[in-house]
Amino acid sequence: MSDEYSFKTMPSPSPNAYPSRIAVIGDLGLTSNSSTTIDHVIKNDPALVLMVGDLTYANQYLTTGGQGASCFSCSFPNAPIRETYQPRWDGWGRFMEPLTSRVPMMVIEGNHEIEPQVNGITFQSYLTRFAVPSEESRSNSSFYYSFNAGGAHFIMLGAYVDYNITGTQYSWLVDDLHRVNRSLTPWVVAAWHPPWYNSYNSHYQEFECMRQEMEALLYQYKVDIVFNGHVHAYERMNRVYNYTLDPCGPVYITVGDGGNIEKVDVDFADDPGKCPKPDDNKPEFGGLCHLNFTSGPAKGKFCWSKQPEWSAYRESSFGHGILEVVNSTYALWTWHRNQDAYKEDKPGDQIFIVRQPELCSPTTKETSNPPQGARASDPASPSSTVILSSKTMWLMSLLVALFGIVVR
Numbered sequence: 587m588s589d590e591y592s593f594k595t596m597p598s599p600s601p602n603a604y605p606s607r608i609a610v611i612g613d614l615g616l617t618s619n620s621s622t623t624i625d626h627v628i629k630n631d632p633a634l635v636l637m638v639g640d641l642t643y644a645n646q647y648l649t650t651g652g653q654g655a656s657c658f659s660c661s662f663p664n665a666p667i668r669e670t671y672q673p674r675w676d677g678w679g680r681f682m683e684p685l686t687s688r689v690p691m692m693v694i695e696g697n698h699e700i701e702p703q704v705n706g707i708t709f710q711s712y713l714t715r716f717a718v719p720s721e722e723s724r725s726n727s728s729f730y731y732s733f734n735a736g737g738a739h740f741i742m743l744g745a746y747v748d749y750n751i752t753g754t755q756y757s758w759l760v761d762d763l764h765r766v767n768r769s770l771t772p773w774v775v776a777a778w779h780p781p782w783y784n785s786y787n788s789h790y791q792e793f794e795c796m797r798q799e800m801e802a803l804l805y806q807y808k809v810d811i812v813f814n815g816h817v818h819a820y821e822r823m824n825r826v827y828n829y830t831l832d833p834c835g836p837v838y839i840t841v842g843d844g845g846n847i848e849k850v851d852v853d854f855a856d857d858p859g860k861c862p863k864p865d866d867n868k869p870e871f872g873g874l875c876h877l878n879f880t881s882g883p884a885k886g887k888f889c890w891s892k893q894p895e896w897s898a899y900r901e902s903s904f905g906h907g908i909l910e911v912v913n914s915t916y917a918l919w920t921w922h923r924n925q926d927a928y929k930e931d932k933p934g935d936q937i938f939i940v941r942q943p944e945l946c947s948p949t950t951k952e953t954s955n956p957p958q959g960a961r962a963s964d965p966a967s968p969s970s971t972v973i974l975s976s977k978t979m980w981l982m983s984l985l986v987a988l989f990g991i992v993v994r
């Protein structure tokens with residue numbers, strides 16, 4: 587009944603084989619900005635697409651008349667429930683077809699996929715429209731699962747289902763992390779929708795409860811990179827654990843800036859007068875676990891008065907990211923702003939992420955939960971995120987391409 591399409595499957599697990607380019611997109615929606623993002627993604631020719639939640643915004647299309655609102659509950663306080671408008675989902679599917687008809691796309695749910703209906707029914711569009719390898723990854727839930735793409739193991743987590751230590755998602759995550767063979771898949775990349783580390787005013791510390799439940803486990807198993815969305819802007823963190831700079835923590839990157847109808851977030855929590863009240867950012871699932879920092883420049887306070895040291899780069903533009911894993915040590919991360927699609931391709935942010943697990947032996951790093959907000963006594967530990975000049979990166983890429991060497 588339809589045209590025939592084909593796609594290339596991922597390389598088998600191996601430390602020497604990776605998808606050429608992995609596109610990471612969050613909070614996409616269906617607007618002119620979404621169009622620019624997807625045009626730009628197609629131009630970058632990814633082998634795999636990672637969607638970190640909030641796909642269509644179909645849940646607020648009818649109420650808003652398709653115009654969007656930066657604060658839905660403020661603009662429409664009497665809207666009884668957020669609808670689930672299926673023609674909008676269909677339109678989004680057609681919009682994505684030029685990409686998804688030939689490139690595998692892996693999704694995880696965001697808050698806009700909850701779509702609460704009568705009788706407590708939720709997530710029906712997400713569950714019905716996407717197939718994810720839940721059985722294959724032994725989770726038996728479409729809300730969290732894992733998969734391999736060459737030498738990278740991806741873990742997709744659910745922030746809107748039980749994430750507590752006593753729950754089934756947590757026990758599955760323990761099992762999944764335990765089964766990862768790092769000699770076959772050296773890279774472990776996790777993704778879920780709302781970020782734990784976020785210095786924007788919007789959604790500030792919203793999912794602090796989830797961080798307090800799960801962060802120690804990801805740290806224990808040396809997860810390399812975490813991708814999130816939800817906040818409609820870009821932010822890349824320095825390697826961090828428990829709000830403390832730590833060379834053994836993951837690199838957290840927020841790309842919730844795909845182009846939705848709720849506009850970009852522009853205010854930082856450290857801007858004068860912009861620190862949210864502790865109960866301003868109520869999560870759509872889970873409780874409030876806000877913390878005041880226990881040491882450092884923000885000691886005793888809920889917000890910093892300047893860009894926190896764990897926040898490396900932040901900018902309010904729409905865009906998407908491309909991850910290019912070179913080998914078991916190096917991966918190049920590039921954030922492409924939408925405005926860069928119209929001129930010489932000058933990325934908004936670009937770094938090599940470097941795996942140095944030898945710096946983080948289990949004997950030197952305890953995995954138990956230290957006090958929340960505690961600061962390391964020596965934050966000047968060797969950093970494993972390297973920022974290089976574009977000329978140096980070009981030279982390294984050329985060397986790797988020509989000789990397949992491992993650059994150290």
Ligand SMILES: [Fe+2]
Binds near residue numbers: 697698779815
């Ligand atoms: Fe969201």
